[in-house]
Amino acid sequence: MTAEIIDGKAFAARVREKVAVHVARLKDDHGITPGLAVVLVGEDPASQVYVRSKGKMTVEVGMNSYEHKLGADTSEADLLALIDSLNNDPAVHGILVQLPLPDHLNEDLVINAIDPAKDVDGFCIANVGRLATGQKSMVPCTPLGCLMMLRDHHGSLSGLDAVVIGRSNIVGKPMAQLLLGDSCTVTIAHSRTKDLPDVVRRADIVVAAVGRAQMVPGDWIKKGATVIDVGINRIDAPEKGEGKTRLVGDVDFASAVEVAGAITPVPGGVGPMTIACLLANTVTACSRANGLEEPEELTV
Numbered sequence: 366m367t368a369e370i371i372d373g374k375a376f377a378a379r380v381r382e383k384v385a386v387h388v389a390r391l392k393d394d395h396g397i398t399p400g401l402a403v404v405l406v407g408e409d410p411a412s413q414v415y416v417r418s419k420g421k422m423t424v425e426v427g428m429n430s431y432e433h434k435l436g437a438d439t440s441e442a443d444l445l446a447l448i449d450s451l452n453n454d455p456a457v458h459g460i461l462v463q464l465p466l467p468d469h470l471n472e473d474l475v476i477n478a479i480d481p482a483k484d485v486d487g488f489c490i491a492n493v494g495r496l497a498t499g500q501k502s503m504v505p506c507t508p509l510g511c512l513m514m515l516r517d518h519h520g521s522l523s524g525l526d527a528v529v530i531g532r533s534n535i536v537g538k539p540m541a542q543l544l545l546g547d548s549c550t551v552t553i554a555h556s557r558t559k560d561l562p563d564v565v566r567r568a569d570i571v572v573a574a575v576g577r578a579q580m581v582p583g584d585w586i587k588k589g590a591t592v593i594d595v596g597i598n599r600i601d602a603p604e605k606g607e608g609k610t611r612l613v614g615d616v617d618f619a620s621a622v623e624v625a626g627a628i629t630p631v632p633g634g635v636g637p638m639t640i641a642c643l644l645a646n647t648v649t650a651c652s653r654a655n656g657l658e659e660p661e662e663l664t665v
């Protein structure tokens with residue numbers, strides 16, 4: 366039996382449709398247009414693609430998009446001054462600084478300069494603390510997208526064993542907090558975890574977010590488990606022709622699909638949900654900023 370494929374691209378399109386409905390309501394009923402400011406420092410090719418997609422999709426759902434593209438040699442002071450002006454701009458409800466930043470910039474300092482109410486990435490300390498203590502926060506987009514897909518597939522997650530492989534601030538840690546919030550029994554595994562295959566084999570839910578191509582083979586997966594693959598790794602694909610490459614996840618899809626109950630593909634799984642959830646978070650931030658009820662279906 367092969368697993369159900371969780372179609373993140375289609376799921377993300379549905380989330381964006383819901384976002385568009387709420388944006389139209391904010392405009393028609395309250396005369397407010399949500400605005401998202403995206404800051405890109407430098408010329409990292411992947412970041413340029415993601416920022417372009419974010420701008421395009423922001424406009425498609427009816428929001429205002431403000432793109433700030435800064436040179437790779439931008440000083441910390443100049444970047445902080447831009448963030449300060451965006452914090453104080455009433456037309457901007459969400460601010461995102463695309464990561465990674467060039468090495469000379471202190472990522473923590475920059476992220477924590479964003480007003481927590483506008484931090485639609487949910488990366489600043491205030492939002493991390495609120496999420497960890499079960500308070501209303503901005504929830505990081507990738508884990509939020511994973512949780513939406515898991516809830517849609519399972520209904521309740523209560524009592525399920527979940528393993529998150531990877532302990533990054535952007536995905537692994539917030540993902541674990543969200544699963545805990547939904548009453549899963551959560552293990553965070555990482556490079557020093559002993560007997561990783563055995564730990565993974567016990568899990569009803571596996572979230573792989575390590576950034577190592579095809580690291581998790583199918584024989585680590587419990588029969589019927591749900592596998593959420595966050596990895597996006599580019600590998601050589603000589604079968605496609607000389608010098609060609611392709612994207613793969615952190616899970617070996619071909620073997621895992623034979624054992625899992627459900628699995629997200631790469632590409633077309635978690636990735637598209639990241640941008641859809643960014644748009645959802647911007648609507649949430651805009652609603653909160655204006656003292657309006659926030660759409661329950663766009664957050665957790």
Ligand SMILES: Nc1nc2c(c(=O)[nH]1)N[C@@H](CN(C=O)c1ccc(C(=O)N[C@@H](CCC(=O)O)C(=O)O)cc1)CN2
Pocket residue numbers: 415461462463464465486506507597612631632633634635636637638639640
């Ligand atoms: N400030 C932030 N920086 C970064 C984040 C983030 O959430 N906030 N996440 C990633 C990059 N990212 C969005 O910024 C992102 C990554 C991947 C995708 C996506 O749709 N991937 C596609 C494949 C795309 C391709 O062909 O290369 C997929 O998986 O199907 C969207 C957004 C790091 N930085």
